[in-house]
Amino acid sequence: DYEPSFKIGKEKAKVCMTCHGEDGISTVDPYPNLRGQKMGYLISSLKDYQARQRTSGLAILMQQQADALSEQDMKDISYYYSVLGTSKEEE
Amino acid sequence: DYEPSFKIGKEKAKVCMTCHGEDGISTVDPYPNLRGQKMGYLISSLKDYQARQRTSGLAILMQQQADALSEQDMKDISYYYSVLGTSKEEE
Numbered sequence: 001d002y003e004p005s006f007k008i009g010k011e012k013a014k015v016c017m018t019c020h021g022e023d024g025i026s027t028v029d030p031y032p033n034l035r036g037q038k039m040g041y042l043i044s045s046l047k048d049y050q051a052r053q054r055t056s057g058l059a060i061l062m063q064q065q066a067d068a069l070s071e072q073d074m075k076d077i078s079y080y081y082s083v084l085g086t087s088k089e090e091e
Numbered sequence: 092d093y094e095p096s097f098k099i100g101k102e103k104a105k106v107c108m109t110c111h112g113e114d115g116i117s118t119v120d121p122y123p124n125l126r127g128q129k130m131g132y133l134i135s136s137l138k139d140y141q142a143r144q145r146t147s148g149l150a151i152l153m154q155q156q157a158d159a160l161s162e163q164d165m166k167d168i169s170y171y172y173s174v175l176g177t178s179k180e181e182e
């Protein structure tokens with residue numbers, strides 16, 4: 001069963017922060033905020049990029065990011081963002 | 092130039108609330124929260140569904156929704172969600 005870890009997720013999410021912001025609020029209008037987003041939605045979005053089921057201009061940038069992630073990475077990063085800014089956030 | 096209207100956006104977003112929640116926090120894990128999301132990202136997502144550049148299982152449900160929207164509808168709905176829960180929200 002999946003053992004969520006905020007700390008591991010935060011470590012793995014470092015690469016995401018450039019575009020999605022230090023606190024999960026993105027730095028530019030075309031990129032989504034991820035702070036407090038649904039974990040299930042984040043995982044399925046990453047999988048869609050990896051499976052090339054998101055193919056617009058911006059999506060291509062994200063495909064490369066998603067390709068570098070394992071299933072475990074996706075869960076850890078998605079868990080991290082889903083609790084970011086909520087009471088379940090712990091350092 | 093685009094004249095944003097929270098009230099018009101809210102009216103048009105009624106159809107979105109079933110899945111994305113009354114307050115923009117979705118009711119189930121696979122569906123994204125839209126509350127306070129970036130307007131530019133919301134518009135490009137809707138366009139991707141309409142252009143069939145999002146094609147996974149869940150995306151197909153959203154394609155039908157996006158097909159029913161004009162460019163103006165997309166802007167109004169995206170504006171509404173982007174200010175929902177922020178100080179710019181006004182009834």
